Amino acid sequence: xxxxxxxxxxxxxxxxxxxxxxxxxxxxxxxxxxxxxxxxxxxxxxxxxxxxxxxxxxxxxxxxxxxxxxxxxxxxxxxxxxxxxxxxxxxxxxxxxxxxxxxxxxxxxxxxxxxxxxxxxxx
Amino acid sequence: xxxxxxxxxxxxxxxxxxxxxxxxxxxxxxxxxxxxxxxxxxxxxxxxxxxxxxxxxxxxxxxxxxxxxxxxxxxxxxxxxxxxxxxxxxxxxxxxxxxxxxxxxxxxx
Numbered sequence: 001x002x003x004x005x006x007x008x009x010x011x012x013x014x015x016x017x018x019x020x021x022x023x024x025x026x027x028x029x030x031x032x033x034x035x036x037x038x039x040x041x042x043x044x045x046x047x048x049x050x051x052x053x054x055x056x057x058x059x060x061x062x063x064x065x066x067x068x069x070x071x072x073x074x075x076x077x078x079x080x081x082x083x084x085x086x087x088x089x090x091x092x093x094x095x096x097x098x099x100x101x102x103x104x105x106x107x108x109x110x111x112x113x114x115x116x117x118x119x120x121x122x123x
Numbered sequence: 124x125x126x127x128x129x130x131x132x133x134x135x136x137x138x139x140x141x142x143x144x145x146x147x148x149x150x151x152x153x154x155x156x157x158x159x160x161x162x163x164x165x166x167x168x169x170x171x172x173x174x175x176x177x178x179x180x181x182x183x184x185x186x187x188x189x190x191x192x193x194x195x196x197x198x199x200x201x202x203x204x205x206x207x208x209x210x211x212x213x214x215x216x217x218x219x220x221x222x223x224x225x226x227x228x229x230x231x232x
Binding site for chain 1: 152153154156158164165166167168171172177209211212213215219220221222223224225226
């Protein structure tokens with residue numbers, strides 16, 4: 001059974017880069033798509049980006065200029081970098097496995113989630 | 124961008140049926156997915172592709188989708204069903220991105 005675990009600093013200073021890692025156990029990241037989602041009181045659940053280890057990566061248009069998602073198959077984990085953070089980036093960050101389906105066009109839903117990690121942006 | 128509208132709260136007595144709606148323009152043409160989130164926990168997928176259930180999800184959870192409204196139905200509601208429920212679709216027009224509803228708090232009286 002696939003399990004995901006987020007890790008990274010819980011406190012990040014404004015203007016710095018938020019960096020998180022999602023470790024995948026019970027399965028290989030070379031299968032499926034993988035995603036980052038965040039949840040804040042002000043904006044609810046928000047998809048940040050999703051990727052396939054082959055190099056297919058897509059970012060939320062509203063965050064695209066600040067986001068980088070990458071995978072390390074040797075460590076079976078994938079990572080999120082979000083640059084130039086502000087207080088608005090304070091949220092619980094989740095990693096999740098994304099299922100890809102087709103209906104007129106590709107679409108995705110998240111069937112396995114990590115427990116989430118809280119990131120506070122503050123000086 | 125595509126907007127999903129959910130009622131902030133729904134209340135139901137134990138043993139009764141809860142219906143949580145998710146409104147969106149022609150949402151019936153999209154696949155709708157539902158997540159349950161209990162306090163302090165990550166979301167859990169309870170219905171995908173409008174009406175399919177992942178393994179381990181009770182048959183009491185069902186979904187439907189038509190026109191401008193998708194509905195998550197929870198039959199024979201139990202105290203343990205009290206949670207926030209979120210709908211999600213993939214907006215294949217415009218930004219081509221995942222969209223979540225604002226969530227509905229289900230209270231079991």
